[in-house]
Amino acid sequence: MITEIKLENFKGHQSTHLNLDNSRLHALVGKNSSGKTSVLQALSYMIRLTNESFKSIFKNENSPSFIITSGAIGMSVDVHGTLQDISKQPWKISYHLDPKVSMWDTSVIIDKSFIPRLSFDLGETYNDEQSGWEISLKDRQSSNALLLGNSEYFKLESRNLAKAAYSDKISPEVEFNGLGLAPTLDYLRSEEIEKFNKLQKMLQQIVPNLKKIRIQRAKVQINHQRSVSIDGREIAYDENQERIGQEIVLDMNTGDRIPAHAISEGTILALGLLTILMNPNKPKLALLDEPDLHPHQPKLVLLDDIEQGLHPRAQRELIAIFKEIVQTHPNLQIIFTTHSPYIVDELDFSQVHVLDTNSSGFTTCKRLDEHPDVEWAKQTLTTGEFWNAEGEEWVNEEVPEEVVNV
Ligand SMILES: Nc1ncnc2c1ncn2[C@@H]1O[C@H](COP(=O)(O)OP(=O)(O)O)[C@@H](O)[C@H]1O
Numbered sequence: 097m098i099t100e101i102k103l104e105n106f107k108g109h110q111s112t113h114l115n116l117d118n119s120r121l122h123a124l125v126g127k128n129s130s131g132k133t134s135v136l137q138a139l140s141y142m143i144r145l146t147n148e149s150f151k152s153i154f155k156n157e158n159s160p161s162f163i164i165t166s167g168a169i170g171m172s173v174d175v176h177g178t179l180q181d182i183s184k185q186p187w188k189i190s191y192h193l194d195p196k197v198s199m200w201d202t203s204v205i206i207d208k209s210f211i212p213r214l215s216f217d218l219g220e221t222y223n224d225e226q227s228g229w230e231i232s233l234k235d236r237q238s239s240n241a242l243l244l245g246n247s248e249y250f251k252l253e254s255r256n257l258a259k260a261a262y263s264d265k266i267s268p269e270v271e272f273n274g275l276g277l278a279p280t281l282d283y284l285r286s287e288e289i290e291k292f293n294k295l296q297k298m299l300q301q302i303v304p305n306l307k308k309i310r311i312q313r314a315k316v317q318i319n320h321q322r323s324v325s326i327d328g329r330e331i332a333y334d335e336n337q338e339r340i341g342q343e344i345v346l347d348m349n350t351g352d353r354i355p356a357h358a359i360s361e362g363t364i365l366a367l368g369l370l371t372i373l374m375n376p377n378k379p380k381l382a383l384l385d386e387p388d389l390h391p392h393q394p395k396l397v398l399l400d401d402i403e404q405g406l407h408p409r410a411q412r413e414l415i416a417i418f419k420e421i422v423q424t425h426p427n428l429q430i431i432f433t434t435h436s437p438y439i440v441d442e443l444d445f446s447q448v449h450v451l452d453t454n455s456s457g458f459t460t461c462k463r464l465d466e467h468p469d470v471e472w473a474k475q476t477l478t479t480g481e482f483w484n485a486e487g488e489e490w491v492n493e494e495v496p497e498e499v500v501n502v
């Protein structure tokens with residue numbers, strides 16, 4: 097479970113510190129461009145370091161310098177957490193870009209307190225001069241995965257969720273942008289029918305008009321990028337192939353077999369979110385035989401802009417279901433961004449992180465329960481009402497120092 101996030105010179109975050117409470121469900125709110133998505137991005141890079149090298153993460157970007165605050169030299173992301181078992185052992189994962197040394201310099205540091213658990217794969221990289229274990233990129237995988245499981249970052253788009261899709265994977269997954277929902281649901285329905293039924297029930301809570309989720313066979317166009325060599329020159333071309341994949345159709349009160357693209361955006365988004373949260377069964381990484389660590393379940397799910405297209409009542413239902421899922425998955429932590437007071441309303445003050453920008457344009461951040469009037473507010477207002485009334489400006493206001501010795 098992540099307890100602290102520290103960003104230094106990461107995009108618009110010159111120096112941001114977030115302290116997460118132990119609810120495992122956390123909202124980031126604030127105006128457009130206040131840096132909410134960037135927090136999720138910083139965490140998602142950390143997650144991706146589990147499977148990929150820094151270089152491959154940035155291979156499609158011009159340069160990693162785009163994640164460094166403009167004008168700054170280097171950046172760092174430090175994430176602290178504790179194990180979810182009874183030991184509650186602390187851990188820390190950091191990565192940094194240091195242009196002075198090398199653009200790609202990055203490390204994962206597990207605090208010394210963590211050694212007993214991880215000594216099996218870190219033996220060679222111990223460096224006593226530094227206050228922890230330094231793991232090279234290739235050694236990093238098991239430790240990062242142990243801490244984060246199959247964590248993932250999503251920015252779902254209803255258009256992608258609604259698309260017919262084909263997967264040749266044994267256990268398909270919803271992709272970052274929402275593609276692949278139909279095969280994932282098909283897998284759930286055939287391999288984990290109980291989960292599928294539960295998911296359908298949960299969706300009915302959000303969308304009462306829903307009768308049944310169906311997945312049917314559908315033709316899918318698959319585009320392959322190929323190249324041929326002609327006179328020593330590589331010529332790229334696209335090759336289209338037709339496959340039989342799946343598409344989602346929903347039985348609604350108003351009619352049966354309504355295709356996903358004709359369903360409301362909110363419904364399909366809720367279906368996508370629930371599928372991600374209900375499908376924590378991806379044996380991607382065979383880890384330790386420690387049942388309490390649940391290595392196959394995602395430990396962290398990052399969701400950007402969760403309320404798109406949902407009616408206020410459906411938003412409340414959605415967050416109620418998130419709470420239920422977090423309750424039933426003791427290792428799962430969800431961090432999401434939202435602009436919705438209805439969603440905030442369903443949370444405690446300590447679950448809401450308010451982001452704003454200071455006069456120089458850098459992100460500043462406080463938890464709603466750090467507001468000077470919080471005690472009064474808790475008795476008078478709901479969380480959403482309080483945020484609505486107070487906005488974000490207070491995050492940058494100096495708290496007047498108590499006058500002592502008058
Ligand atoms: N390299 C950078 N240096 C400084 N600021 C940056 C950098 N990259 C992005 N930003 C700032 O971050 C903002 C985007 O933040 P974002 O996390 O997307 O906000 P939100 O999700 O709250 O709308 C941009 O508008 C820009 O001002």
Ligand SMILES: [Mg+2]
Nearest residue numbers: 132133400433
């Ligand atoms: Mg955003």
